Amino acid sequence: MGMSRDGGWYPLVLSADLEPCTVVGSVVHGRELAVWRDGQGQAHVWDDRCPHRGMRLSLGFVREGALACLYHGWRFGADGRCVHIPAHPDLSPPGTIRAAPLRVAEGHGLVWASVQDAGPLPGDEAAKETWLPVRSLRIEAPWDDVARAIGMPDGHRAGVLDRDVEGRVLAALLPVGAGACMLHVQAAAPAEVERLHDLADWAQDVRARAEERAGQVFLAGSVA
Amino acid sequence: MSELVLHDDELDEDCYRVRLFLSLLGLQARRVAVDVVPGGQQDGPAFRVISPAGMLPVLHIDGQAVCGAEAALLALAHGRPAWLPEGRAEFAQVAHWLQFAGGPLRAAARMRRACLFEGAGDAQSDRRRAAVAALRIVEDHLAHRRLEGGCWVVGEGPTVGDIALFPAAALCRDWGEEHAAYPALRRWVRAVRALPGFVTMPGIPDYG
Known part of the structure; x- marks a missing residue:
């Protein structure tokens, strides 16, 4: 895993895209994660594997403050411990049955997880602004190529950009695998709707150019 | 009737x-x-x-x-303006998305069929790219709609445009496309799932 000046923190999803009582998958350098938010609004990040049969927990659902596996309905509470097994409703599951939580932080409009020793959350400069979510999009190109292309401060996965677009933008990159990443884009408040549309278009343009450099062209309607 | x-x-x-x-x-x-x-x-x-x-x-x-x-x-x-708007502008938008569902988005249904019934793997191919590109068009549209407070493909409520596009988004995991890459689709799929009378099909989980 490449070292970065952002310590071990990775920007998984825009906070606005993780609604209460929902779960979504995410991938950091090939490590599959389940990202979910409980009814109190707290975000959780676990390895995306049910301790029971290895089913991906990100395919499950949130019920009564716990993440339920789609396969057999085993439920896991905020601390990762199994709290309910539908086939044995009277059983109090032993504490050894538990999912594997990672450290989570929420800040600058993003849900972050640490997959290695983590220092403070990156983004001192970002803390000076309020950020409006624009969108996240997947790019089939290496994250560091996208980082260079958009002028991300050297060695960082997240940073405040002043170039390419009018006004300040908080961009954050999640390395999904060797040749793919997610780009999260936010605009400094206040921003008119037109500006948000422009930034969404800019992100699509970043995607198109990066994928062209990577030799990955996605063209709808091109196959009969 | x-x-x-x-x-x-x-x-x-x-x-x-x-x-x-x-x-x-x-x-x-x-x-x-x-x-x-x-x-x-x-x-x-x-x-x-x-x-x-x-x-x-x-x-x-x-x-x-x-x-x-x-x-x-x-x-x-027909005759249900909530689902098929009568005003020309919104009618035209619904027509646009119906045409898209029956055209470029067919690539997603073909990929799914190839993976489920014909043993196609998850290797990159022109037809997979074409299917991903079609899904991205819907994702990009819904991401823009969200910026103006819209949740649906056209207008303020669900139309036949949403119904025509829905299965390709809800079933893309059948051919190896993860919802993690499509936050706007994910949000819209939840909205469709929450409609009164919603039913699933094999491949679309029923959370019970």
Whole structure:
């Protein structure tokens, strides 16, 4: 895993895209994660594997403050411990049955997880602004190529950009695998709707150019 | 309305479009199963009498046989302005997305069929890219809609445009496209799932 000046923190999803009582998958350098938010609004990040049969927990659902596996309905509470097994409703599951939580932080409009020793959350400069979510999009190109292309401060996965677009933008990159990443884009408040549309278009343009450099062209309607 | 009859394949997403819309409208149809895999009945002479091009589904409505999902959706939506807007601008947008669902987005249904029934793997290919590109067009549209506070494909509520596009988004995991890459689709799929009368099909989880 490449070292970065952002310590071990990775920007998984825009906070606005993780609604209460929902779960979504995410991938950091090939490590599959389940990202979910409980009814109190707290975000959780676990390895995306049910301790029971290895089913991906990100395919499950949130019920009564716990993440339920789609396969057999085993439920896991905020601390990762199994709290309910539908086939044995009277059983109090032993504490050894538990999912594997990672450290989570929420800040600058993003849900972050640490997959290695983590220092403070990156983004001192970002803390000076309020950020409006624009969108996240997947790019089939290496994250560091996208980082260079958009002028991300050297060695960082997240940073405040002043170039390419009018006004300040908080961009954050999640390395999904060797040749793919997610780009999260936010605009400094206040921003008119037109500006948000422009930034969404800019992100699509970043995607198109990066994928062209990577030799990955996605063209709808091109196959009969 | 006389009895509705639907010639239907449980695993076919085009048939699901119509089953879903019937359920959202609170309508019942008598279902006649067509054995596509492995039977290939859609290519047999008996079915070709009903649907000359072998298109599924076929909806019998008011004494007419209407072939194909987009046509059946339109036939059911006729006279229901909430689902098929009457104003020209919104009608045009719904028409645009119906055409898209029956055109470029077919690549997603073909990828799914290839993966489920023909042993296609998850290697990159031109047809996979074309399917991903079509899904991205819907994702990009919904991401923009969200910036102006919109949740649906057209206007302030669900239309037949949403129903036409829905299965490709909800079923993309069948051919290896993860919802993690499509936050706007994910949010919209949840909104469709929350509609009164929503029903699933194999491949779309029922959380019970």
